Amino acid sequence: MTDPTTNEFSEFSITQIDVDLDVQEILLAASQHDIPKLRRLVRTPSSHADAANVKDPETGYTPLHSAIAACEPETEDADETNGVNSAQANGDETDANAETLKTGAETVRFLLHEGAIWNDLDRNDETPGCLARRIGATEIYEMLVDAGVRAEMLLSRLEGYGPLSDGDDEDEEEEEEEQEEGADASGENETVPELVDATEADVATVTTTGERLANPEVSNPGYLDSSLNITRDRILDSDQNGVMMGWETSIMQKSAQKLLPRPGLKVLNVGHGMGIVDGFFQEQSPAAHHIIEAHPDVVAEMKRKGWDTKPGVVIHEGRWQDILPGLVGNGETFDAIYYDTFAESYADFRDFFSEQVIGLLEQDGKWGFFNGMGADRQISYDVYQKVAEMDLFEAGFDIEWEDIPVPKLDGEWEGVRRAYWVVDNYRLPLCRFMD
Ligand SMILES: C[S@@+](CC[C@H](N)C(=O)[O-])C[C@H]1O[C@@H](n2cnc3c(N)ncnc32)[C@H](O)[C@@H]1O
Structure with a gap:
């Protein structure tokens, strides 16, 4: 145990605070669209090891999230009783928003170039792209789609697909471990990551056709061995995954x-x-x-x-x-x-x-x-x-x-393991x- 009276403890505390300050400084520079400062922070060897992908422990924001969140337009209502001034104010606001979107886009481009992950999730379960779409930052959204395409194509060309990360690495690692543990000795379970077959196994979770292929926990041979629950308006497998639904x-x-x-x-x-x-x-x-x-x-x-x-x-x-x-x-x-x-x-x-x-x-x-x-x-x-x-x-x-x-599917998912359509x-x- 660490003795709180020794230097060892205080050094440990200082290190922790330094790391957090590093993270906050990077996120702040991202939110201010301060590319020169970001460049310095990202490229300085003493800075955080993977500066383009640090995370705020509370919000889960990465630098990409921070840069995009700062583009959210002001929502305060202009003073409607003061017609001319109000129109002027609205015009100024629009200009300011356009400028912010422009610097935001430049910052996002810079961060992607520095290796920022396009689909990391924040605590709100949003990727930077989800956030950009929600606030109407179309150009930034398209940049993130293109970054996603580049990443997936590159992985595909290398024949080394990794799972489409939900950003929840811990869960994914656990899943992988479970899959490895669940592999049967006959080697029939195709989800077992082996050196040679890893591509095949991992692709299932990367680029998929809906529920049919999206669920990394279901392999085709496993599914074909399971017994199905076939009713008038749906087919579920033995784990309640939706195979086909009437909607x-x-x-x-x-x-x-x-x-x-x-x-x-x-x-x-x-x-x-x-x-x-x-x-x-x-x-x-x-x-x-x-x-x-x-x-x-x-x-x-x-x-x-x-x-x-x-x-x-x-x-x-x-x-x-x-x-x-x-x-x-x-x-x-x-x-x-x-x-x-x-x-x-x-x-x-x-x-x-x-x-x-x-x-x-x-x-x-x-x-x-x-x-x-x-x-x-x-x-x-x-x-x-x-x-x-x-x-x-x-x-x-x-x-x-x-x-x-697609019609509203709110009531559809009762009894189904996962809503595969959003x-x-x-x-x-x-x-x-x-x-
Ligand atoms: C989503 S359902 C198809 C739904 C169909 N389009 C319809 O209109 O009802 C998928 C079907 O593909 C079958 N299937 C799965 N893997 C297959 C494979 N490798 N070869 C042939 N059929 C397969 C499943 O058993 C299931 O019946």
Whole structure:
């Protein structure tokens, strides 16, 4: 134990205070948009080791948060009884706000350049981008989206994805430890981070398609082994994760309409779930309607509902990874393809479109996917849209988006482990081969 009468104790206290003062000085300089001072603090060796990413212990603000929070426009009402002066005051205020936004943007650019983390969370559960969006700092928001895209693309190119940090490193470390401990000896648990397979394992938590892929605690083999709770308006896995929910019906309807605009076409759907999108495909009396479904409970339910006897329907039981090479080998092609699975990684999704769709889609065909990537936070949704766009482009596809408003989902999540949808609009993707 430290003796409070010794120098050892007082030295310890002084060190602690120094560190805190360092942090406060950096955060203050950020909030004052004082780039020269920040430059000095960030680059001085004696300064804080990772100065661009220090945190206020109370608010959880990083320098990025501080710089952005200082851009929040003044909200005090101008004196409305004094017309001319009030208009003048409003004009001055607007100029001041514009100037603050400009210096704020410069500070954010500087901090990002110095290695500030784009998606660290404050105590309010906001990333710097969430804060920028909330206060209407659009230019800064876009800078942070671009920073997110750069970070994700870089990690992807290095094939060393790390989990999309919620900023809660402790939780994530615990999760990783739990996953490692929970790994079975057969090595079937794909979430176990191994040196070679780490990419695959981690990608699942980075770039995902909604609840289907977003939950790092669920692996595809684990999910396929679990028993499902299938009801009229939802499918939950054994941990109450939402596999599919009835509120997505309008999204499925619109997707089906866009992909299959007229009768007599050939369609392939990967992931039957509640059969919603397949129901809409059937309405178009397709010439061929192939469905790939990997979960035995879903397959049993499909058969109970008579899907195996519907016109044109061919059910392929198993994972698309195992089924599709056979279809490609047989020379099967489709006018429309839809992809909506569960608990798969972004790497799986990318393999799907870069390796399989190419061999299966008619030259003038269209394909789509359930776009839930990062849908539990607007900035993540925006980042992943751009990341996917780049990968799709690289794989030779053009993509067109349509925004569809999502109804209020307040009552929807009862009994569901995690609300996987938070953003206001669903961005519906429609992909084609590039000209
Ligand atoms: C979100 S649901 C699909 C919902 C569907 N779009 C609808 O309209 O009801 C995902 C489905 O994909 C299936 N699935 C998961 N992984 C798969 C894989 N690797 N191959 C084929 N199907 C898979 C799941 O069992 C589940 O039925």
